[in-house]
Amino acid sequence: MQEIIEQIVDYLKGIWLKRRFIIISTWLICPFAWVFISQLDNVYESEARVYADTQSILGPLLKGLTVNTDPEVQIRLMIKTLLSRPNLERITRMTDLDVQANTPAAYEELIDDLKTNIIIKKTGGRRENIFTITYQDKDPEMAKSVVNSALTVFIENTLGENRSDSNTAQKFLTTQIKDYENRLLAAESRLTDFKQKYSGVLPDQYGGFYQKLNIVKEQLKITELNLLEQETQLKSAKSQLNSSPSSNDNAQNNIMNSNSIQTTYDDRISELEANLDSLQLRYTEMHPDVKEVKRRLEHLNAQRTKEIDEYLNATNNGDNNKLATSQNPVIQQLQIQVNQLENAVASTNVRAKDYRQQVKELESKIHILPEIEAELTSLNRGYEITKDKYEELLNRQETAQLAQQADETTNPIQFRVIDPPRAPTEPAGPKRILFLLGSTIFAFGVGVGLSLLFSQINPVVTSSSQVSKLTGIPVFGIVSATENLGLQRWHKRKTLIFIISNSVLLIVLAFFILYAIAPNALLAPIRGIL
Numbered sequence: 432m433q434e435i436i437e438q439i440v441d442y443l444k445g446i447w448l449k450r451r452f453i454i455i456s457t458w459l460i461c462p463f464a465w466v467f468i469s470q471l472d473n474v475y476e477s478e479a480r481v482y483a484d485t486q487s488i489l490g491p492l493l494k495g496l497t498v499n500t501d502p503e504v505q506i507r508l509m510i511k512t513l514l515s516r517p518n519l520e521r522i523t524r525m526t527d528l529d530v531q532a533n534t535p536a537a538y539e540e541l542i543d544d545l546k547t548n549i550i551i552k553k554t555g556g557r558r559e560n561i562f563t564i565t566y567q568d569k570d571p572e573m574a575k576s577v578v579n580s581a582l583t584v585f586i587e588n589t590l591g592e593n594r595s596d597s598n599t600a601q602k603f604l605t606t607q608i609k610d611y612e613n614r615l616l617a618a619e620s621r622l623t624d625f626k627q628k629y630s631g632v633l634p635d636q637y638g639g640f641y642q643k644l645n646i647v648k649e650q651l652k653i654t655e656l657n658l659l660e661q662e663t664q665l666k667s668a669k670s671q672l673n674s675s676p677s678s679n680d681n682a683q684n685n686i687m688n689s690n691s692i693q694t695t696y697d698d699r700i701s702e703l704e705a706n707l708d709s710l711q712l713r714y715t716e717m718h719p720d721v722k723e724v725k726r727r728l729e730h731l732n733a734q735r736t737k738e739i740d741e742y743l744n745a746t747n748n749g750d751n752n753k754l755a756t757s758q759n760p761v762i763q764q765l766q767i768q769v770n771q772l773e774n775a776v777a778s779t780n781v782r783a784k785d786y787r788q789q790v791k792e793l794e795s796k797i798h799i800l801p802e803i804e805a806e807l808t809s810l811n812r813g814y815e816i817t818k819d820k821y822e823e824l825l826n827r828q829e830t831a832q833l834a835q836q837a838d839e840t841t842n843p844i845q846f847r848v849i850d851p852p853r854a855p856t857e858p859a860g861p862k863r864i865l866f867l868l869g870s871t872i873f874a875f876g877v878g879v880g881l882s883l884l885f886s887q888i889n890p891v892v893t894s895s896s897q898v899s900k901l902t903g904i905p906v907f908g909i910v911s912a913t914e915n916l917g918l919q920r921w922h923k924r925k926t927l928i929f930i931i932s933n934s935v936l937l938i939v940l941a942f943f944i945l946y947a948i949a950p951n952a953l954l955a956p957i958r959g960i961l
Contacts, residue, residue, distance in 0.1 A: 445886030446879055450925070453878030454932045460877060461936055464870035465943045468863055476567045476859035477574035479582050479852040483560040510551055510562070510585075518584050519545050525580040526573065549581055561849065571854040578852035586846045604828045611821040618814040625810055629803050644793045651786035658779040665772035672765045696735040703728045863947035871940055 512518070519542050523529040528545075532538035545566075554563045564581050568574040707724045714721050 442883060442886070446882040449882035449886045450878075450929050452881035452885060453875060454929060456878035456881060457871075457874040457936055458932070460874035461871055461940070464874070465867055465940070468861075468866045468870065469943055469946060471861045471863065471866075472569050473858035474567045474569060474860040475571040475574050475855045475857075476565055477571070477578040477852045477855055478563060478565045478850065479578050479848065480554070480561060480563050480850040481582060481586070482847045482849050483562065510553075513551055513581065513585050513588070514546050514549060516542065518588070519549075521584055522549075522577060522580045525583070526576045528573075528577075545577070549577065551581070551585070564852075567859060571856070575852045575854040582848070582852065601828070601831055604824060604831055608821070608824045608828060611817060611824055614817045615814075615821050618810070618817050622810045622814055625807065629807075644790070647786055647789045647793060651783060651790060654779060654783045654786055658776065658783055661772055661776045661779055665769065665776055668765060668769045668772055672762070672769060694735050694738045696731050696738065700728065700731050700735065703731065864944055867940060867943055867947065871936070 520529075522545060523532075523538075523541060528541055529538065532541050548568075549564070549566050551562060551564045554561050562585075564578050564585070566574050566577045566581065568577065703724055707721070707728060710718070710721050710724060716722075
């Protein structure tokens with residue numbers, strides 16, 4: 432640490448011995464820099480403050496009904512795009528700056544100058560949308576005009592962006608809806624053709640393929656059972672019609688045959704028997720009505736027995752009596768019953784044949800059923816996806832139209848100009864005092880650097896430690912020759928020159944600073960003398 436301090440001290444002594452370079456650099460740099468800084472043109476700054484109100488009254492009312500856009504994000508985006516080339520070209524046209532640019536290069540320089548000097552920033556807090564637009568120019572009126580134009584472009588672009596976005600969204604949704612409508616029609620056509628082609632195996636109101644096959648099989652089973660019953664009945668009826676009882680049959684067979692034969696008196700006998708039962712419930716056997724019904728019932732039974740005997744006698748006569756037998760009402764009734772049963776059997780046979788054909792056709796399609804079901808599932812899935820997307824786009828179109836109508840009714844962002852741009856009366860720059868002090872410090876820095884450089888190029892030993900370090904020989908004492916050689920007076924003279932030089936520079940610097948602060952007040956006495 433001691434060595435570092437000694438080295439720093441040696442450097443400072445070397446700079447002090449070469450301090451003439453400080454005087455030279457300051458006198459070569461400062462006057463020219465100060466004159467240049469004092470001759471810089473004044474720059475005037477115009478400023479405007481605007482407040483963006485994003486709390487629209489329609490926001491809570493339309494929540495959930497329209498597309499929600501974040502006004503904060505929209506404002507930040509417009510701030511970034513304000514200094515785009517189209518906007519800057521528009522500002523040049525609004526302020527007639529484009530007239531001043533005679534060449535393309537001058538116009539490009541003008542665009543770059545606007546892009547650099549137009550500054551827009553948020554000055555309020557996080558919840559306060561207060562923005563400041565500033566611009567500096569040599570002409571105060573031009574500075575005001577540029578700020579006013581930038582403010583107009585900023586507000587118009589922000590408000591117009593909503594309508595532009597709404598129109599773009601409407602066109603996009605209309606195009607997409609038309610596209611999905613065509614897709615939906617094509618999907619419906621494919622699904623319809625497929626269902627028509629495989630209508631026999633596709634699910635319907637009666638269920639799927641296997642359920643339909645089971646139903647047809649069940650119907651076939653029922654039909655075949657009915658057919659068997661009808662054939663049995665037909666066989667029995669034919670056997671009754673073709674039966675020929677022999678003369679040596681016993682009375683029991685004749686009674687059984689007579690009981691199985693239908694006659695024309697059966698209905699009337701049944702009616703009288705029912706009437707007799709009703710009368711016997713109310714009257715005795717001696718009642719005239721009961722006696723009359725019994726008499727009529729005995730007469731009808733006798734007639735029935737006679738008709739049956741005639742039928743049996745006719746059937747016993749063989750083939751010679753067939754013509755007479757056919758005229759018998761009982762035979763006619765049996766013949767009608769046989770004909771009806773034959774028709775029923777034929778009809779049932781047709782129905783059973785149709786069911787067998789349906790079963791055969793359905794069973795022949797079992798091996799292709801998985802492919803058909805997979806294709807139907809794919810068609811239905813594609814149709815449902817297209818339909819859902821189409822309906823979603825329709826809903827979004829309605830939402831977009833409602834949002835556009837809301838934007839046309841009232842703007843979601845309301846701008847209020849707090850401080851309109853004004854033509855400044857006092858210049859805002861350049862910062863002459865800061866430049867003067869900076870140039871002075873720079874000149875002294877250059878002088879110090881040169882002094883240090885030359886002290887290292889042409890070093891001067893200033894202490895015994897330096898001699899010991901350079902020669903490697905220990906130093907036991909120091910003998911000064913300053914007074915004998917007159918060096919002390921020379922050093923004092925150089926110090927005096929250094930102080931006078933710097934004092935003069937400081938006085939001149941003070942003059943330039945006063946001129947920068949109040950040029951008119953400083954030049955007024957000089958103008959009065961002249």
